[in-house]
Amino acid sequence: MAAALDERARAILRANDRGGYTVPTGRLYPFQWNWDSAFAALGFATFDRDRAWRELETLFAGQWDDGMVPHIVFHQLDPDYFPGPDVWGTDADPPTSGHSQPPVAATVVRRLVETGGSDDIARANRLFPRMLAWHAWWHRYRDPDETGLVGIIHPWESGRDNCPDWDAAMARIAVPDTPGAYRRRDTDVADAETRPDAITYDRYLAIVAFGRQCGWDHEKVTRDGPFLMADPCVQFVLMRADRDLMALAERFGDDPARRRIADWIARDGEGAQALWSDTAGGFVARDLRTGTLSPALSSASMLAFYGGAGTAEQRAETLRQAAEIVEAVRYAFPSWDPRHEAFEQRRYWRGPVWSVMNWMIARGLAAHGHDDLARRVRRDTLAMVGQSGFFEYFDPLTGEGLGGPDFTWTAAVHLDLSRERGPTATDRERSTDGIDHAAQGGKMVRRATGDQGRRP
Numbered sequence: 327m328a329a330a331l332d333e334r335a336r337a338i339l340r341a342n343d344r345g346g347y348t349v350p351t352g353r354l355y356p357f358q359w360n361w362d363s364a365f366a367a368l369g370f371a372t373f374d375r376d377r378a379w380r381e382l383e384t385l386f387a388g389q390w391d392d393g394m395v396p397h398i399v400f401h402q403l404d405p406d407y408f409p410g411p412d413v414w415g416t417d418a419d420p421p422t423s424g425h426s427q428p429p430v431a432a433t434v435v436r437r438l439v440e441t442g443g444s445d446d447i448a449r450a451n452r453l454f455p456r457m458l459a460w461h462a463w464w465h466r467y468r469d470p471d472e473t474g475l476v477g478i479i480h481p482w483e484s485g486r487d488n489c490p491d492w493d494a495a496m497a498r499i500a501v502p503d504t505p506g507a508y509r510r511r512d513t514d515v516a517d518a519e520t521r522p523d524a525i526t527y528d529r530y531l532a533i534v535a536f537g538r539q540c541g542w543d544h545e546k547v548t549r550d551g552p553f554l555m556a557d558p559c560v561q562f563v564l565m566r567a568d569r570d571l572m573a574l575a576e577r578f579g580d581d582p583a584r585r586r587i588a589d590w591i592a593r594d595g596e597g598a599q600a601l602w603s604d605t606a607g608g609f610v611a612r613d614l615r616t617g618t619l620s621p622a623l624s625s626a627s628m629l630a631f632y633g634g635a636g637t638a639e640q641r642a643e644t645l646r647q648a649a650e651i652v653e654a655v656r657y658a659f660p661s662w663d664p665r666h667e668a669f670e671q672r673r674y675w676r677g678p679v680w681s682v683m684n685w686m687i688a689r690g691l692a693a694h695g696h697d698d699l700a701r702r703v704r705r706d707t708l709a710m711v712g713q714s715g716f717f718e719y720f721d722p723l724t725g726e727g728l729g730g731p732d733f734t735w736t737a738a739v740h741l742d743l744s745r746e747r748g749p750t751a752t753d754r755e756r757s758t759d760g761i762d763h764a765a766q767g768g769k770m771v772r773r774a775t776g777d778q779g780r781r782p
Contacts, residue, residue, distance in 0.1 A: 327712065331711065332744050334737075335740045338716055338734065339734060343377075344401070346383075347384040347401060348362070348366040348734050349734065350718075350730065351718065352730075353730075357402075358399040358401060360385065360395055360396065360397045360426065360427035361397075361429075362734060365685075365734075367379070368437065369735075369741045369742060370738070371441070372744075375445070379446075382434070386457075387399075388422050389460065394426050394467070395427075395431070395460045397482060397485075398422060398423040399420055399422050400421040400422065413538075414534065414537075415538040415542075424542040425478075425479055425482065425483045426460075426464070427482075427485050429461065429464060430567060431567070433566055433570045436571075447577070454574055454583075457574075461564070461571055461587070468548060470549070472593065473597050474594050475597030475612075475614075477548060477556050478554070478557050479547045480533045480537075484559055486557070486559055486626060486661065487522055487674060487675055488526055489661065490621075490662055490666070490676055491610070491624060491626075495553055495555055496529050499529040499552045500532065501529055501532045502532075519672065520672050520673055520678075520728045522673075533552055536551050537551070554614045555611050556600065556601060556612040556614055558611060559626035561601065562609075564594070564633075565591075565634060566686075568590050568591050569591060569634070571587055572587045572588070594635075595634070595635060598636070603619045606623050607623070607643050607644070608630070608640075608644045609627050609630050609644070610623060610624070610627060621668075622662065623651065624662050625659045625662075625679075628644065628659060628683075628687045628690070629690060633690070645699070651664065651665070652702065656724070657709065657720060657721075657725050658703045658706045659684055659703055659706075661679065661680060661683065662677050671722055672721055672728055674719070674729070677721075679719060679720045679721075681735065681736045682735050682739055684739070685707070685739045685742065687703050688700045691703065704746075707743060711740050715727050715731065716731070716732055716740065717729055717733055
């Protein structure tokens with residue numbers, strides 16, 4: 327069974343390969359998506375190292391002159407896809423969208439370097455200046471006041487498109503009385519009840535229209551745009567990626583880069599404190615226009631361990647909340663707190679489980695010594711695929727596969743988790759997580775969760 331699933335996962339990556347880049351899934355997403363490609367490289371690395379590197383190199387070929395790596399690169403035209411290059415109006419070559427996505431690439435590159443050989447090191451060295459420029463873009467344009475807390479200008483930039491985190495800020499966005507007719511690809515391919523609703527999509531397009539009208543001036547979009555929130559996913563992914571970029575800078579002996587990255591790292595943890603909510607018992611999204619915090623925890627909240635954020639007391643409270651959340655579902659980790667009224671088990675980022683989030687959550691938990699819960703998250707990720715196949719996301723109560731089938735990053739994560747089966751996985755994570763635990767609040771806090779939350 328395991329061998330057959332692994333082979334099916336490899337077949338999905340090959341089938342979604344478009345020659346140097348991988349589409350997330352055939353009909354639903356016909357272009358190259360940013361963090362999807364980083365995870366695709368992780369999967370390819372388990373059986374084709376050259377193809378893994380080409381995935382990343384092709385992604386960075388779409389990088390803007392200011393350092394941004396956009397969330398979509400439109401390598402080939404597909405007139406049936408909406409919103410396409412004409413809607414974004416970025417004038418990029420190749421055509422791209424106008425904002426970015428969670429910067430996981432440096433973490434994947436470090437992983438390839440530390441599990442590879444001389445060719446991996448050489449290719450990482452060539453890619454390093456591009457990754458450095460991208461991180462610099464995040465810190466300059468999404469944190470112009472150098473607070474250590476980065477913002478996002480669109481829910482799509484978070485990668486967690488319709489999470490309840492964004493509801494209040496999205497409700498303030500005005501849309502034209504007649505926004506214009508358009509046809510969405512996602513609701514043609516997948517059940518509309520599992521996708522963002524129509525008014526949400528109208529508001530997405532209103533944000534895109536603002537960016538297009540100001541020529542995608544990043545400073546203006548951040549300062550004056552209709553949406554600006556701090557996302558725990560982007561914040562913690564960047565925190566982890568900054569440390570991984572530092573490890574690469576040290577390997578390559580790049581002292582100017584080390585000094586620059588050290589400044590970012592010094593601010594990251596302090597900035598993250600603005601996301602802490604005593605009410606929710608964890609790190610949540612913050613509206614940077616109003617200062618309002620989101621009302622409940624999400625799977626992104628659990629990335630605090632992955633990012634190395636928080637005091638010992640904060641991490642202990644987050645772990646306590648995590649134990650209650652996994653008790654309420656059959657499969658960890660739901661994208662929204664099932665104890666909250668906004669939870670929807672089947673609708674996109676409002677409840678379902680995502681393999682890529684689980685990959686990061688499990689690595690963070692293991693790095694801090696919470697091995698039992700990390701194993702639970704890994705096992706559930708593999709079990710949902712074994713039950714339902716390689717879907718885009720999964721119902722946390724039933725394990726049913728939802729969204730697009732034969733999904734690239736689900737297959738990629740499966741291959742990486744399959745390779746890491748066994749007791750040494752968590753040891754590897756603790757040795758390469760890049761977290762100075764002493765500097766992050768002293769002695770690590772452990773809580774035995776075991777499988778006590780596991781439902782039959």
